[in-house]
Amino acid sequence: MQISKILLAGAASVLLLSGCATTAQLDEVRAQAARAQQTADAASQKADAANSCCRANSEQLDRMFKKSMYK
Helix, strand or coil: CHHHHHHHHHHHHHHHHHCCCCHHHHHHHHHHHHHHHHHHHHHHHHHHHHHHHHHHHHHHHHHHHHHHHHC
């Protein structure tokens, strides 16, 4: 009975210790998250630029249509 308790405690401590992340692993995850955020920010900027261009094109087409309707 005593041996099984010791084995159980040992197995539990091994499981708990193996589940912990090291500082280096956490730093790697943080670096990956930072790179992902940079990629998302760049994509957002490109989308904003494309949207701005689309609005400008729509306004220009609207002006051209209005001018053609007046003629």
